[in-house]
Amino acid sequence: MKSAESEWVSLLAEVFERLSAANATITYDFDNVTFEADRVEAGGKALPSGKVRINGKITITSG
Helix, strand or coil: CCCHHHHHHHHHHHHHHHHHHCCCEEEEEEEEEEEEECCEEECCEEECCEEEEEEEEEEEECC
16 A cells, blocks of 8 residues: 555646646745754664745746
8 A cells, every 4th residue: 555645746746747738837926934843864874953934936837
């Protein structure tokens, strides 16, 4: 069984693939969205934990 996280990743990958094929533009509008990450260790390297807050827009255009 797939984890919920991997299901979301698969869904987002499919959405981006379809948008790219359609030469589409998509805009995400963030209002005080906070992402938190735990410390991650992979391949002998460690990425520190942290928090990122986003306010504004991200526009993705394909074509």
